[in-house]
Amino acid sequence: MLTTLRRIVLEFSQDPKLQSALLRMVSQVKKAMNTDCCSVYLADYEKQNFLLMASDGLAEDSLGHTTIGFSEGLVGLVGQREEPLNIANAKYHPHFKHIPEVREEELNAFLGTPIIHRRKVLGILIIQQKEARNFTENEEAFLVTLSAQLAMVLVNAEARGILGQNQDNGKWLKQLTGVPGAPGVAMGNIVVSQPKADLDSVSLQKVYASAEQLKRYNEAVARTRIDFADMSVKLGDVITDASLDIFEVYKQLLDTANLGKDVTSKINSGWSAESALKLVIDTYIVKFESIEDAYLRERASDIRDLGNRVLFNLQQQARVDESLPDEFILAAQDVTASMLAEYQHLGLKGIISLSGSNNSHAAILSRALGLPAIMGVESVPLAQLHQQLAIVDGYSGDLFIAPDETLKREYQHLIAEEDALTVKVQQVVDLPAITQDGKAIELLLNAGLSTGFEHSLHAGAVGIGLYRTEIPFMNRSCFPSEQEQTLWYRHVLSAFPKQTVTMRTLDVGGDKSLPYFPIVEENPFLGWRGIRITLDHPEIFLLQVRAMIKANHGQNNLEIMLPMISSVSEVDDAIRLINQAYYELSSELPEQEGKLPRPRIGIMLEVPGVIFQLKELARRVDFFSVGSNDLTQYLLAVDRNNARVASLYDGYHPAVLRALKTIADESGKYMVPLSLCGELASDPGGAILLLAMGYDKLSMNPHNVARIKWVIRHIDFQRAKVILAHALSLETAKQVHGYLNEQLELVGLGGFVRAGM
Template identity: 50%
Template sequence: MLNTLRNIVQEVSSASDLQTALQIIVQRVRGAMKTEVCSVYLYDTESASYTLMASEGLNPSAVGQVTLSHSEGLVGQVGLREEPINLEDAASHPKFHYIRETGEERFTSFLGVPIIHHRNTLGVLIVQQVEQRRFDEHEEAFLVTMSAQLAGVIAHAQATGSINSVATPTRKARIARFQGSAGATGVAIGDAVVISPPADLGAVPDQVCKNIDIELKLLDSALAAVREEMKDTAERLSDRLPVEEQALFDVYLRMLDDHALGQEIRDRIRSGSWAQGALRQVIEEHIRNFEMMDDHYLRERAADVRDLGRRVLSHLQQGEHARIEYPENTILISEELSPVMLGEVPKESLAGLVSIQGSSNSHVAILARALGVPTVMGVVDLPFHKLSGKKLIVDGNLGLVYSSPAQELLDYYTEVLEEENQFSKGLEAIRDLPCETPDNYRIPLWVNTGLMTDTIRSLDRGAEGVGLYRTEVPFMVRDRFPSESEQEKIYRYQLEAFAPRPVTMRTLDIGGDKSLSYFPIKEDNPFLGWRGIRVTLDHPEIFLVQVRAMLKASVGLDNLRIMLPMISSIFEVEEAQHLIHRAHAEVLAEGLPVSMPPVGVMVEVPAAVYMVKDLAQRVDFLSIGSNDLIQYLLAVDRNNPRVSDLYHSFHPAVLHALQKVVDDAHQEGKTVSICGEMAGDPAAAVLLMAMGFDMLSMSAVNLLKVKWVLRRIGMERAKKILSDLMKHDNAQVIRSSLELALCKEGMGKVLGIKSRRF
């Protein structure tokens, strides 16, 4: 049975469309179970009905025509109960519903199992027999297993739009929609350009080297050619990326030099392998090593190694890259997008990015945000190899990709784009105005930065300060720890750019899904492991150098604030403060007149929520890191698309935790801010203001939208909305009620409520 299952799944997976897949299912299952009938009914959520989509044994004319309501007959009962129904005499069951068109009156035995994918009932798989008997437990187990195996295949086929080819009385044409993770905000409409690797490393055979000198020359020529490609790409990006981000290409170049991959390949050639085989062996070995690592950041580096290997191979094979034509609005797609691929698209042509693998914290996503290109990452179900040249919509706000959209959807998103552009232009008028409500309540809006391009964008939008400067970014784009002098220059740029406005610098926050190639962290559960303050306290040499660099950078400016991440105990705060005071004393000893900056902590661990009063007595300010706090409170990995529907900013537990932090901090006379995606959500910002947060810190691209909303709703009205919502116990209800309330205030468009219509 295991081999039968495997063969059926493989055959179904290779089917060209959904109808073919369903026909394979009913034929193969009927044969494997030796029954007279096997049928598949698929459920349509819009019509709330089941349609007979494929059958072996029932009247062929009934396929695509027979429908049942969601609770009708044994089919509806299987779906409602979400468990198998096994009957030796189906007609005697009270829910039995005879359908003359199917010709099923001859069949007595009935076994039906639900087809469920991610909690959604997709349909029902049924077998029937003339002989009156109850299917045994092995047969039932087989059908249940088959259903579970096929659920993902059917869901994927439905999402690709294959079901459109089947005419049914109730089923409308489906929108081919794919869920990923939001990499960079914004909406793009364009034509797909699928980037495949320039060469297939896996196809390179092993061969004995006939002439070592010739093979070494071929390798040198190929490496030199790829280095030139890297340099050319870096030059093309030079006017689009700051120097800090361009350092990525320096890392790639060093990977190819004689002390890294280049030397290892030469050693293999000298051992008797031809150049292509030596290259494949070295690259595959490094890829395996990276991919076996649990750390997300290091797994991302496997993609870089693979991309470099393919490019070197393409030159070894003396084949030139196919000339790719980029349409006016290019949506670049690849299984693993690399920064090099991104740089090859002309600046004026790149409209959006889609990556099958990767997360919102990968290098590509970071670069996309710097360039302002709407991006969706981790779209694991997208059939990217079939999309070349097709029209796509990329919704970087919601992490959605639509392929071959209907005209209605195109018209809708075109309108969204036009409204966004017009609204963005209109927002410029309030750039220099304070964020003040109609009833004169004032709340400062700060920004989160990390890339140098963030600084320019933030100042252009009237940011009043920096609530979070991610100091790990300069560490991530290098292949070694930046020196104290290098860090001082980077931090000085930030502090000078915003002076006299405050700049809150978070100490190095690595671990989880943020690691450094030169400082690997391998853990089974990195989000609950060695990260944030835990790393830097274990390595005071890293912490002290960073703090000294911050202090030196603040000389004469005095707008520095230091913030400690991932705090879960008083001991961590006291130990960190001891090191900060030590660094301050060392800088003073060098003769630099540096004031002791305010020191605060991030509340992003549930334990810290219940220790706010104790923490507030020891620090100058507090800031909630909403992204991590939500994922820890709800035990949901925010980068995992499989559980993304469980990640709710408006979960009652989240809202109550936020209110508690504000109340406890204010009782101790300390300010509390919030940074993260929640602060940049205009709808959420209304609630955060009502809760009493002293500042909101967000991505610069959202600042003016948040300001526009808060300038149009009074504080008293916001408090009334908050009070009403805190009575609900369901995140979806809270979100919907909030949007309804704000729509009544005339804010529907800016909240992006329309974009959830499809």
């Protein structure tokens, strides 16, 4: 049955027309399960009903016309209960609703299962039979498994349908929704970046230009043959056994008698070269994966590799040097920091990333650059987005493709209000961050995401609360020398001569990797990262610390911060190494050059366990700094880069707020200066709560300093404490969000939630 299941799902995904895909699917299910009827209803949330879209067994003239309300009949009951419903004789069930036009009088047995994607019921899949009986457990399991697999395919098909509609009818296409990655609104044409060939990302298209597509395909095959020949020659110098025969197999598969014949047939029927290749390769993969022999079954990966290589040459052939528009929105399967660095000065106005979440590093960098971003828009066929006019709403996560004039005017007005707010907050950029009743707090910068930080001097901050030293390490092919690091750090320290600069020691692992120091782990966020790596490699740690201390000579504005601390012993070991580096350098310094300043040492509070050892840690370090992003991730057991669980990651979760309050209380008790350098500090509501908790410093990206300073200067400290007390009593993150937005409105700061709202 597994092979049957895969074939049904594959053929469904390959049909670009949803209606014909559904009709083929119900017929295949009916045949596979040897039943008398199979039907599928799709949910329409606007009309609050299920529409009969396809059936093999019910009246044909009812398809596309018959509807059942969300709370009506057995179909509605399956949707409400969100679980399978297996009934021997449906007509005697109290929820049965007789619908004459579907002509199901002879059908008795009923098995329905919901098609659910991310807690949302997309439709109902049903099989029926004349014989009055309960369907078996195996039949029910098959239908449930099929429904689960159809859910993602159905979402993708829906997206293809949205983007494939005729845009000349004057109607804007309904929005797609992702995860809000960075606040703000942007409008412009989309530029798609596709870094690698992947057949899974190909969107099926018919172009009906067979001669042109055949020429493209044949040229790509010729190029692929040359590639395989080159690979074989290069490897032949080091490999002499029969393992190189795989390249000969690849070349044979490309012959017109094999894959080539099938691809040519698909192209002649109207498919684009890329689509034809995908259809054929997918079919071959399913066939190979269904073979019992293990060796032959493994050849499916070879077929996939071959297909991706031909696709790569097709894409290279089609890739032309396009001039970028003056303003554009960047879209990619996975927007990376290097992409943002490449495009940020070329008219980049917004970000669409099909993967990732609101706390991936791409999202964090987008916020630092003031670029609206939407993450995790998983169901979008990337290729079809290219050059489309789009609106990116980074507040709600809504993505509008080809909007009409009314929607464009609405968002143009919103963009104008945002620009006006940005100008307005600049009035306080050089003023202190002090509340209306005299409570002061220091606003610092998060820096190091890019080499150009000189503009940050004018952001209105009083220092750098977090300088990420790992970024220069990432842009190299080997570890940097002590001298190179010394020059980097001196450049940063001298740029802020009268301000404190807190440098975090090398923090890699998790989702931050070095190309020359690969770390492969099943669970990297709970693995070898941060201080764990550098303590295991003191030669790396000592080199970096020596460079920092040398760079600080003559500046005396350095603080060193240790990331990912989870125990007292780690702090003791790190301080011992820092002292070693300091005394070594002190002994090397000529007497006439004066005493070498010893930097203050602090730790990041990111691992929840350290909350219960603050007393012991306070005796060892000079300051604490909360990394609220990772602290939230670990407290809630949510991978912040995983779009599937992104909705569970929330810095306003009551557990997170109460943990932050405990840290503030304990730090005050032991008189340890306390800062926070996570994303919560950049949010107006978060800044108010942290101010009221007693945090001494908040560190954020330059784009948000003036905004948060405006908020601090337009609220009373006593009012902030009242807001905090109530927020800590709430039970859900949703309640906290609603309450804070309401309070911001009451004190005249509603525009900081969203301009114009």
